[in-house]
Each structure stands twice: as structure tokens, then as C-alpha cells.
Amino acid sequence: MNNDILEILITHEEIINKCDELAKEIENDYKDKDLVVIGLLKGCAPFMMELIQHINLPLTIDFMTVSSYVGSTSGSLVIKKDLDLDVSGKHVLICEDIVDTGRTLTTMVGDLKERGASSVEVVTLLDKPEGRIVPFVPQYIGYVVPNKFVVGYGLDYNEVYRNLPYIGVLKKEIYEK
Ligand code: PRP
DSSP states (O other): GGGEEEEEEEOHHHHHHHHHHHHHHHHHHHHHHOOOEEETTTTTTHHHHHHHHHOOOEEEEEEEEEOOOOOSSSSOOOEEEOOOOOOSSSSSEEEEEEEEHHHHHHHHHHHHHHHSSSSSEEEEEEEEGGGGOOOOOOOOOEEEEEESSSEBBBBTTTBBSSOOSSSSEEEEHOOOO
């Protein structure tokens, strides 16, 4: 699996340190607030599991799985797994591995506000601003990455590579074969 990686962009150690840094900011912003961290599966999993362990607040967690309608260019999403918790009156922090076109997060922030959340913000490990189609600025950003095919730490190619402990660039020959 490591042989399929062209270069490592962000090491495991850097990710862990970044989780601690982001968690401190989040702690400061959410003290005395009813915080629910919502992960969008599956990419969020490694990052969210690390991040929440660094947040020293009494938070709750939940998960959703969403996907774009096949052939849709409008950004409309279908919910494949919905929340267990009621988020009305709660301060929601959506946790993501990457923001690319901005479609998923724009839609999800709107959806969760409609459910009555008191506030909805986004924490993302990676931001790829060159991929934006819909203007969207996450509140908390781990790293800005270039417009390259990045995998690892939750990010996949054909569902593989999510378990790499770092963020790497996938070799062209892998996704062009
Ligand atoms: C990825 C990522 C975000 C979304 C961001 O999920 O986890 O949810 O794409 O892309 P966007 O900004 O272009 O909308 P994906 O649908 O690949 O599912 P996954 O989390 O299971 O990998």
C-alpha cells in the first residue's frame, strides 16, 4: 500500500499535533455550550476519533452518511444513514476529512440548521480550496492541500487507503490504470 504513494504530505505526528491545536480552539469556543460533534462517514472516522480525545469538554457524538445523487450537478444529497440524536437547541460541529467542491458541507450546514441546531460549524482536517465550486469556508481547518489526489487518514481511492496513518499523494499510475 505504501508503494502506491508518491509523497507524504502530512505525517502522522503532524496530524496528532494538529488535532491538539484544533481541540484547544474548539474548547475555547464551546465552553459552557451543549456541543454535538457530527461525523460524516466514512472519511471522518480516523480524524474525528483522534480529535475528540483532545477536546476536554462534555460533548456528544453522532454520525451521518450522505452521498450525492448520481448524475446530479446541483449538489443535492441523499441521506443514507441519519442521526440518532435530536440536534435542536444544540451547538453542532460537523467533522470532515476534506472539503473539496464545498457542496456536501453547504448542504449539510443548511440541513442541520433546519433541524433547529443553535449553531452549525465545520472542522475539517484538510481543505482543498482549488476544488471549490460552491463558496464555503470551514471554521476550523487543519491543513490546506493542493489540488492533488490525496489519500490516507480516512481519505480513500475506491474505498482503499483510508487506514494509512498519514496523508499522501496517490501515484497517477494507480488511478489511471
Ligand atoms: C468526501 C468527504 C466529504 C466530501 C467533500 O466524502 O468526506 O464528505 O467528499 O467533498 P465536496 O466538498 O466536494 O462535497 P465522500 O463522498 O467521498 O465519502 P466518504 O467520506 O465515504 O469517503
